[in-house]
Amino acid sequence: MSSLTPATVSKAADGPTSSASLAGRIALVSGAASGIGRAVAAGLVAAGAGVVLGDIDQEGCEKAAAELDTAGLPGRVVPVSLDVTDASAWERFIRTARRHFGYPDLLVNNAGVVGIHGLEGVSDDEWQRVIQVCQRGTWLGLRAAVPCMHLAGGGAIVNVSSVFAHVGSGAAFAYHGAKGAVAAMTRAAAVELAPARIRVNAVSPGMVETPMTSGLPEQFVTDFVAATPMGRKAAPREIAAAVLFLLSEDASFITGTDLLVDGGFAAR
Numbered sequence: 001m002s003s004l005t006p007a008t009v010s011k012a013a014d015g016p017t018s019s020a021s022l023a024g025r026i027a028l029v030s031g032a033a034s035g036i037g038r039a040v041a042a043g044l045v046a047a048g049a050g051v052v053l054g055d056i057d058q059e060g061c062e063k064a065a066a067e068l069d070t071a072g073l074p075g076r077v078v079p080v081s082l083d084v085t086d087a088s089a090w091e092r093f094i095r096t097a098r099r100h101f102g103y104p105d106l107l108v109n110n111a112g113v114v115g116i117h118g119l120e121g122v123s124d125d126e127w128q129r130v131i132q133v134c135q136r137g138t139w140l141g142l143r144a145a146v147p148c149m150h151l152a153g154g155g156a157i158v159n160v161s162s163v164f165a166h167v168g169s170g171a172a173f174a175y176h177g178a179k180g181a182v183a184a185m186t187r188a189a190a191v192e193l194a195p196a197r198i199r200v201n202a203v204s205p206g207m208v209e210t211p212m213t214s215g216l217p218e219q220f221v222t223d224f225v226a227a228t229p230m231g232r233k234a235a236p237r238e239i240a241a242a243v244l245f246l247l248s249e250d251a252s253f254i255t256g257t258d259l260l261v262d263g264g265f266a267a268r
């Protein structure tokens with residue numbers, strides 16, 4: 001288990017654990033410079049974990065880590081340049097985590113990019129970009145982190161999918177495909193890794209107020225919010241709360257699930 005504090009992955013069998021505490025856990029978060037990933041990193045640090053923040057935006061990643069440090073939590077965040085489509089970058093990411101904290105036992109595969117074109121408009125470039133980051137990046141993250149979790153004696157993983165893995169939209173064809181694959185990989189990994197006490201779950205957000213959605217066409221966002229029963233976008237911390245729950249011992253018997261956090265969008 002990690003070098004920070006004793007194991008928490010097996011405590012469920014021993015009785016109640018302190019709710020939502022992740023003290024001593026060692027977490028990897030991809031796409032941590034911005035939006036949902038940044039909120040997840042903040043929540044993890046607040047819950048007591050050591051966190052390695054990875055992002056292709058190195059400057060943004062360092063800024064996010066510095067802000068967490070100045071929030072009074074020095075030494076528990078480490079920023080690393082990470083392109084999730086690069087297997088060797090994942091290896092460096094893991095090595096940094098081990099050097100600073102020990103074997104990581106939590107992973108949040110969060111990095112993502114969106115393309116807005118439908119089936120008849122999607123280009124090869126858009127398809128490649130979205131599939132590479134969202135789908136292949138998730139696979140490479142799983143492949144890099146799981147051996148550490150074996151050595152740590154267990155772990156928990158959350159893959160950030162999307163409500164677009166569940167419903168069609170008439171747009172964003174490559175993104176639907178990639179997030180559907182993330183949902184399928186989540187279930188496959190959950191079944192394969194359960195005997196090793198590694199839980200794997202997904203969170204599927206609806207529309208969230210982040211730099212990703214501020215870059216979308218205004219009408220697309222307006223229509224999406226209008227179709228959301230709760231009538232608004234989510235704040236990143238509302239998605240982070242679901243991620244943290246699934247990582248925590250409060251979710252000790254939950255694996256292979258896909259938690260919609262979408263204000264009721266998919267329920268209509």
Ligand SMILES: NC(=O)c1ccc[n+]([C@@H]2O[C@H](COP(=O)([O-])OP(=O)(O)OC[C@H]3O[C@@H](n4cnc5c(N)ncnc54)[C@H](O)[C@@H]3O)[C@@H](O)[C@H]2O)c1
Pocket residue numbers: 030031032033034035036037054055056057060082083084085110111112113114133137160161162163204205206207208209210211212213
């Ligand atoms: N915002 C939403 O409405 C929404 C809805 C459903 C799902 N999601 C998913 O949530 C996740 C986070 O999205 P967000 O809204 O916070 O977006 P965001 O754009 O604010 O953050 C995404 C982060 O990923 C990083 N990134 C992009 N490509 C990368 C790469 N190759 N390697 C490493 N990092 C990379 C970006 O630099 C950025 O910091 C994504 O997987 C996204 O698909 C978002």
